[in-house]
Amino acid sequence: MHIKRVYDVLTLYLANEMGYDLLTPSSYMAWLKSNMSIFRQFVHERELKRRRKDENLEQRTFFGAVKEFATLMVEIDSFEAFVQKRLRMIKKNWKHLTEFYFIEDAPATNNSIENYYSTSLKTHRKKQLRTERGIKNQMKLSAMKRAGILSKCKKTLLEVFLMFVPFLDTG
Numbered sequence: 001m002h003i004k005r006v007y008d009v010l011t012l013y014l015a016n017e018m019g020y021d022l023l024t025p026s027s028y029m030a031w032l033k034s035n036m037s038i039f040r041q042f043v044h045e046r047e048l049k050r051r052r053k054d055e056n057l058e059q060r061t062f063f064g065a066v067k068e069f070a071t072l073m074v075e076i077d078s079f080e081a082f083v084q085k086r087l088r089m090i091k092k093n094w095k096h097l098t099e100f101y102f103i104e105d106a107p108a109t110n111n112s113i114e115n116y117y118s119t120s121l122k123t124h125r126k127k128q129l130r131t132e133r134g135i136k137n138q139m140k141l142s143a144m145k146r147a148g149i150l151s152k153c154k155k156t157l158l159e160v161f162l163m164f165v166p167f168l169d170t171g
Contacts, residue, residue: 069091
């Protein structure tokens with residue numbers, strides 16, 4: 001359904017674009033820039049809507065992936081050089097890149113850190129996990145969270161401060 005909506009928007013833009021072919025290049029570029037902005041906003045809103053509903057994108061089956069990749073390989077000569085190079089790299093490493101299909105509950109990502117958190121981490125977080133010390137600290141932090149040690153504070157900072165001032169003159 002998501003793809004259908006995107007297709008409908010693209011079709012609408014294409015129909016509108018046909019009338020702009022005869023305009024000056026500057027007005028065409030202004031029109032194109034405006035509509036690209038509208039389209040990006042549309043796609044962004046759809047993505048946010050999907051995330052808010054906690055919907056995951058459906059993962060293609062192995063046979064669907066094979067069929068899609070075979071279609072791309074038939075049309076490989078119509079792509080730019082860098083795309084052809086990437087497709088050939090995928091073909092060369094196909095077995096490794098599709099292993100997750102054959103292992104139950106295996107994630108589709110090959111990044112074990114992102115798999116653990118089920119999200120893509122910021123660069124500085126990934127760099128912290130490259131060292132042994134960083135991994136140990138993360139493991140300790142995760143264990144503390146699971147044990148409930150790092151739950152929300154029961155007392156406010158003011159309440160804690162007042163514990164150390166037993167005879168406060170309120171007058």
